[in-house]
Amino acid sequence: MKSIYILLTKSETITSRMIRLTTAAKYTHASLSLEPDLSPLYSFARRFVHLPLPAGLCTESLHKGYFKRYDEIPCALYELEVPDSVWDAVRADIEQMMADAPSYRFSVMGLIFCGLKVPVHRRNRYFCSEFVSEVLHRNNALILPKKPSLMSPQDYSEMSELKCLYEGALRSLRTQYLLQSV
Numbered sequence: 001m002k003s004i005y006i007l008l009t010k011s012e013t014i015t016s017r018m019i020r021l022t023t024a025a026k027y028t029h030a031s032l033s034l035e036p037d038l039s040p041l042y043s044f045a046r047r048f049v050h051l052p053l054p055a056g057l058c059t060e061s062l063h064k065g066y067f068k069r070y071d072e073i074p075c076a077l078y079e080l081e082v083p084d085s086v087w088d089a090v091r092a093d094i095e096q097m098m099a100d101a102p103s104y105r106f107s108v109m110g111l112i113f114c115g116l117k118v119p120v121h122r123r124n125r126y127f128c129s130e131f132v133s134e135v136l137h138r139n140n141a142l143i144l145p146k147k148p149s150l151m152s153p154q155d156y157s158e159m160s161e162l163k164c165l166y167e168g169a170l171r172s173l174r175t176q177y178l179l180q181s182v
Contacts, residue, residue: 002087004141005033006078006132006162007041008153009170011070025154027076030129031060032136034091037178038062038077042094044106044131055106057097057131062174071171078162082141089139097135110149119147129153 008027031041040059047054060067107125133148142161156162166177
């Protein structure tokens with residue numbers, strides 16, 4: 001068995017604030033990692049610290065960029081244990097997508113339709129939790145309670161298949177939890 005890690009965060013970006021206003025969700029962003037040190041994290045997110053767009057498929061780091069600059073934001077880290085073959089399939093899927101990263105775009109419309117609870121998926125367009133959900137669903141890592149295009153970051157915190165490893169400030173995740181787990 002191997003582990004897949006899902007990091008949920010709640011930032012103070014305009015997008016995050018709009019999501020919280022409409023959903024009252026505790027977490028508004030989801031990232032996926034295959035490594036216990038969370039390096040790298042994969043998601044659909046902003047590409048530049050100070051600009052919400054352009055956004056798309058990218059790697060995130062706890063040690064630089066947005067997460068380094070705003071390290072007091074709340075977060076939760078979840079672990080999903082899967083058979084080695086499923087972990088390998090997820091890794092291959094992500095590697096394939098990353099090799100073609102410029103062709104993927106952030107789905108603003110998908111995010112809006114998710115909020116309206118209308119399942120809509122456009123080819124090569126994802127928002128963060130839709131990406132995490134699609135990769136896990138497509139590779140039989142997790143049975144989802146709803147379609148990937150309707151999954152929000154908050155939904156992961158309510159799934160019994162996931163084990164919560166940490167909840168607190170992002171800085172403490174980096175300085176306490178990750179150092180202890182090595």
